[in-house]
Amino acid sequence: xxxxxRTVNQSAPSNAVLLLQQxxxxxxxxxxxxxxxxxxxxxxxxxxxxxxxLNILGSSAAEGFADLQKAGMTTGNxxxxxxxxxxxxxxxxxPRLREELATFxxxxxxx
Numbered sequence: 889x890x891x892x893x894r895t896v897n898q899s900a901p902s903n904a905v906l907l908l909q910q911x912x913x914x915x916x917x918x919x920x921x922x923x924x925x926x927x928x929x930x931x932x933x934x935x936x937x938x939x940x941x942l943n944i945l946g947s948s949a950a951e952g953f954a955d956l957q958k959a960g961m962t963t964g965n966x967x968x969x970x971x972x973x974x975x976x977x978x979x980x981x982x983p984r985l986r987e988e989l990a991t992f993x994x995x996x997x998x999x
Contacts, residue, residue: 908930911930919962920958920961920962921933921961922964923961923962923963923964923965924964933961934957934961936966937957937960937961937966937969938957940957940960940966940969940970941953941956941957941960941969944956944969944970944973944982944984944985945973945978945982945984945985946982946983946984950981950982951978951981952973952976952978952981955972955976955978956969956972956973956978957969959971959972960972973985
């Protein structure tokens with residue numbers, strides 16, 4: 889089975905298999921997958937942080953998406969995706985985060 893759950897032709901590895909093999913040999917692999925729990929596959933690990941980043945930015949095409957995703961994967965902490973968005977200025981480009989901050993500001997003013 890390939891990383892995408894489809895059968896892999898044994899005589900000619902799929903692009904996904906080749907890409908995964910290259911990634912595993914890359915020095916950055918440990919940075920991104922070093923905190924991955926043993927019960928998750930690489931694909932599941934990436935998807936966890938993709939979902940967290942998508943939830944924060946609202947779009948996978950949003951500027952800064954890859955950087956936020958990598959920030960979380962590097963530490964293994966989903967909260968670091970949000971933390972990076974607020975510390976690197978990504979929040980300014982995200983309507984979803986700007987709205988969230990405005991809501992928090994209103995709550996604080998009402999206290």
